[in-house]
Amino acid sequence: MKTSILRYLIPAASFALLVAIFVKGLGQDPREIESPLIGKPAPAFSLESLGDPAWKVSSADFAGRPWLLNVWATWCVECRHEHETLLAIAKEDRLPMMGLNWLDDRALALRWLTQLGNPYVSIAFDPEGRTAIDWGVYGAPETFLIGADGTVLKKRVGIMTPEIWREEFLPLLAKAAKAP
Amino acid sequence: MRLAVLVFAACLATTALAIDSGPAFEDPALQARYDALVNELRCLVCQNNSIADSNATLARDLRREVRELIAEGRSDAEIRTYMTDRYGDFVLYRPPVAPRTWLLWAAPALLLLGGLTAASVIVARRARAARNDPSTLDQDADPS
Numbered sequence: 258m259k260t261s262i263l264r265y266l267i268p269a270a271s272f273a274l275l276v277a278i279f280v281k282g283l284g285q286d287p288r289e290i291e292s293p294l295i296g297k298p299a300p301a302f303s304l305e306s307l308g309d310p311a312w313k314v315s316s317a318d319f320a321g322r323p324w325l326l327n328v329w330a331t332w333c334v335e336c337r338h339e340h341e342t343l344l345a346i347a348k349e350d351r352l353p354m355m356g357l358n359w360l361d362d363r364a365l366a367l368r369w370l371t372q373l374g375n376p377y378v379s380i381a382f383d384p385e386g387r388t389a390i391d392w393g394v395y396g397a398p399e400t401f402l403i404g405a406d407g408t409v410l411k412k413r414v415g416i417m418t419p420e421i422w423r424e425e426f427l428p429l430l431a432k433a434a435k436a437p
Numbered sequence: 438m439r440l441a442v443l444v445f446a447a448c449l450a451t452t453a454l455a456i457d458s459g460p461a462f463e464d465p466a467l468q469a470r471y472d473a474l475v476n477e478l479r480c481l482v483c484q485n486n487s488i489a490d491s492n493a494t495l496a497r498d499l500r501r502e503v504r505e506l507i508a509e510g511r512s513d514a515e516i517r518t519y520m521t522d523r524y525g526d527f528v529l530y531r532p533p534v535a536p537r538t539w540l541l542w543a544a545p546a547l548l549l550l551g552g553l554t555a556a557s558v559i560v561a562r563r564a565r566a567a568r569n570d571p572s573t574l575d576q577d578a579d580p581s
Contacts, residue, residue: 287484288484290524290525291525293522293523293524293525360494360498385498386495390498390499390502390523391523392523393524393525395524396481396482
């Protein structure tokens with residue numbers, strides 16, 4: 258009697274377990290890969306400014322306060338989709354946002370900003386993608402939150418939305434502001 | 438016939454050429470290290486390709502990094518660390534053996550062991566049943 262129950266229970270339980278694993282896997286976005294940079298010092302860079310090659314934009318520019326780094330390019334369709342949100346975040350004026358213009362053309366990038374508006378305080382120009390590799394960038398748009406002490410607190414791969422800003426970034430920012 | 442030979446030659450040519458216009462190194466030993474490394478680094482844009490196979494811009498840039506790091510004299514382990522520091526273990530097609538990947542590495546052996554255990558239990562049970570009542574053996578072997 259006991260073995261006959263087990264005979265049905267074991268396959269049924271294994272099947273249920275398998276289904277649970279598959280359902281969990283389906284809910285995950287395979288494009289979202291956890292960044293090893295979280296909690297580590299932000300990779301340093303000093304690049305030409307997009308607007309003025311004589312001007313240098315550096316990762317130390319906003320040292321001592323939290324800041325955002327947004328990776329974008331004119332060839333990136335989703336960057337256009339998130340642009341509205343970036344402008345809104347800039348308007349909130351909570352923290353400075355730096356742009357990292359990735360593998361792009363200077364003239365095209367400047368035209369994009371004239372047409373769509375400029376949410377960035379400064380923009381680093383990275384046409385060879387070397388700084389992007391140091392930051393583990395693999396798909397624009399990407400947005401990093403860097404704490405006042407220079408550690409990377411958060412990385413978002415894909416478009417920034419008002420919901421993600423409110424629910425995932427702002428609480429971290431508030432926590433970082435409270436910490437000594 | 439000549440056309441067929443040409444087409445055949447053209448097919449050979451595409452497989453012989455690397456994705457870049459030429460070999461990365463003239464030194465065959467360095468080239469061999471380069472080939473091995475780019476084939477075990479995953480392209481994060483098209484996740485089922487290695488950076489050797491992928492035409493994505495990021496793969497091209499990462500091949501350039503590997504080439505330059507080899508030229509600088511860095512070891513294979515240093516180059517792998519360079520990549521995982523930036524992109525995490527995901528960039529390696531062969532993840533390191535660490536406490537968090539023990540289950541991953543042990544999974545094939547565990548599954549095989551589970552299958553063998555199940556099989557031996559079933560075989561033992563049938564053998565016992567057959568000894569006690571030989572007619573069950575006939576039933577199993579020939580359902581008609």
